[in-house]
Amino acid sequence: xxxxxxxxxxxxxxxxxxxxxxxxxxxxxxxxxxxxxxxxxxxxxxxxxxxxxxxxxxxxxxxxxxxxxxxxxxxxxxxxxxxxxxxxxxxxxxxxxxxxxxxxxxxxxxxxx
Amino acid sequence: xxxxxxxxxxxxxxxxxxxxxxxxxxxxxxxxxxxxxxxxxxxxxxxxxxxxxxxxxxxxxxxxxxxxxxxxxxxxxxxxxxxxxxxxxxxxxxxxxxxxxxxxxxxxxxxxxxx
Numbered sequence: 523x524x525x526x527x528x529x530x531x532x533x534x535x536x537x538x539x540x541x542x543x544x545x546x547x548x549x550x551x552x553x554x555x556x557x558x559x560x561x562x563x564x565x566x567x568x569x570x571x572x573x574x575x576x577x578x579x580x581x582x583x584x585x586x587x588x589x590x591x592x593x594x595x596x597x598x599x600x601x602x603x604x605x606x607x608x609x610x611x612x613x614x615x616x617x618x619x620x621x622x623x624x625x626x627x628x629x630x631x632x633x634x635x
Numbered sequence: 636x637x638x639x640x641x642x643x644x645x646x647x648x649x650x651x652x653x654x655x656x657x658x659x660x661x662x663x664x665x666x667x668x669x670x671x672x673x674x675x676x677x678x679x680x681x682x683x684x685x686x687x688x689x690x691x692x693x694x695x696x697x698x699x700x701x702x703x704x705x706x707x708x709x710x711x712x713x714x715x716x717x718x719x720x721x722x723x724x725x726x727x728x729x730x731x732x733x734x735x736x737x738x739x740x741x742x743x744x745x746x747x748x749x750x
Contacts, residue, residue: 526677528677556739558741563743564743565639565726565728565741565742565743565744566678566726566741567741568738568739568740611677611678613677613678616680621666621668621683621685621691621730621739622680622683622691622693622694623678623680624680625677625678625679626677627675627676627677628675628676628677
């Protein structure tokens with residue numbers, strides 16, 4: 523089955539700096555890669571996603587890159603703000619089933635003011 | 636509008652008891668999902684419902700776990716003879732369709748503690 527590894531497990535950055543989270547996956551059939559942000563006591567919220575026919579996608583301060591050959595994808599947050607502090611999860615579809623996702627273990631991001 | 640609603644938000648149960656967790660998806664969403672999140676871990680897929688199709692139960696960890704979805708809306712996840720390793724947050728989610736490009740919206744979860 524799909525195995526998603528996520529690094530780092532914790533990340534502390536100064537406000538205004540960039541944060542990068544990296545994930546690798548094992549299933550070459552995976553074609554959908556969403557990123558979720560989870561705040562304390564809340565459910566995960568989709569922040570950006572990318573499909574296998576695209577190499578990069580950007581939405582304001584957030585960008586995701588995908589290297590299908592190497593089977594890795596990354597989340598980039600620029601100009602970080604205190605409200606970016608949360609746990610971030612990457613996920614990859616299990617095969618080509620968009621509805622069935624395998625999640626990474628999460629990265630706890632702390633933005634220092 | 637209202638998001639995905641789950642109840643109870645917290646449940647403490649004794650080992651061996653049965654529990655039921657309820658999910659009320661976003662109105663009009665045909666796809667419904669259950670995931671499990673253990674402490675410090677990512678989310679683990681449990682089961683998926685899409686319209687009137689047979690559910691994908693491939694993620695259920697044992698036959699003590701079952702789920703149903705009545706009338707294409709509300710879903711109940713049942714855990715029989717609970718064990719301590721069942722302690723986790725059970726997250727329900729829904730989406731308009733269960734296919735590409737549809738955002739999956741998660742509820743806030745039901746925190747289950749088995750003592």
